[in-house]
Amino acid sequence: MSNNLIILSVNNQIATVTLNRSEKLNALNFSMFLAIDRVIKKIKKDxxxxxxxxxxxGNDFCTGLDVASVMKxxxxVFKLLFKWLPGNQNLAQRVTLGWQSLSIPVIAQIQGRCWGGGMQIALGADYRIARxxxxxxxxxARWGLCPDMGASVQLAKLMPYDQALWLTxxxxPISAQQALEQNLISFITDDLDGQTNILLEQIIQKSPDTIAAVKRLYQTSHQSNNRRILARETCNQIKLLLNENTKKVIKANKKKQQAEFSPRSHW
Structure with missing residues (x-):
């Protein structure tokens, strides 16, 4: 399965999902969000x-949202954030948390830059192996916004409050070593495929039902009120998109200046 931007292949019961927009540093356009969502659903059925x-x-895992493309x-933006109920996952959140909906391990192989939306997608994996x-x-936050792709759900599982607050x-950017120390990645390696194969060998030796049961067990034991978090993510992002200080940040960034902020709104 391929739409050129996202490629899915399955060999020996292992699915490989590849971001394939290297000429744009794998920056996420709207079509990539749709394709990732479809791929997750397809894998879930198999x-x-x-x-x-x-x-x-390419040289980079993903450098985040292709803002220019989406804003055309x-x-x-509405389609990315829309949800029928506040606690539901919208499209932007599904490309991160959708990996957690699978009853099988998801291993992210990361090279180069893993920024913004790219990092949030990687956080949806169960293991992150980085060069x-x-x-x-x-x-x-550079653009006066907050994370809105489900990262807050995953960060709450991985990091202490102060470190998650500081990161966002x-x-x-932080280095791979810093990411490892902050529990954002699982392994650092010079051989992504080699380290991945070590994990896969252990996974394949176990019953698939055991792996599924263990994943669901630990998801439950580490679970917070995800619906409330997802609703707050989207609510905050919409409020920020309409916020006067956000507009000032965007304008100042374009001019490479420091913004002069208005008093804080009520939060």
Missing amino acids: KNIRAVILKAN QPIQ KDCSFAIME THAE
């Missing part, structure tokens, strides 16, 4: 698949 490898072509059609030269960032407000 009970023969034992594990997923999530990777990217503002209706796409030593990787950098990681959640960068929405700091909005600057």
Whole structure:
């Protein structure tokens, strides 16, 4: 299965999902969101698949949202954020948390830059294997926004409160070593395929039902009120998109200046 931007292949019960927009540093356009969502649903229906490898072509895993592409059609922002009920996952959140809906392990292979939406997608995986030269960032705060792709659900499982707060407000890249120390990635390696194969060998030796049961067990034991978090993510992002200070940040960034902020709104 392929739409050129996202490629799905299945070999020996292992699904490989590849981001394939390397000429744009794998930055996410609206079509990629749709394709990732479809791929997750397709994998979910195939009970023969034992594990997923999530990777990217090119030098970078993903540099985040292709803002220029998405903003050419503002209706796409609405489609990314729309949900029927506040606690439901919208399209932007499904491309992160959809991997957690699978009853099989998902292994992200990360090289180069893993920024913004790219990092949030990687956080949806169960294991993250990174090359030593990787950098990681959640960068929405640079534009006066907040993470809105389900990252807050995953960060609550992985990091202490102060570190998650710092990561998202700091909005600057950190190294692979820093990411490892902050529990954002599982392994650092010079051989992504080799380390992945070590994990896969262990997974394939176990009963697929055991793997599924264990994944669901630990999801439950680490679960917070996900519906409330997802509703708050989307509510905050919509409020920020309409916020005067957000507009000032965007304008200042375009001019490479420091914004002069108005008093804080009520939160």
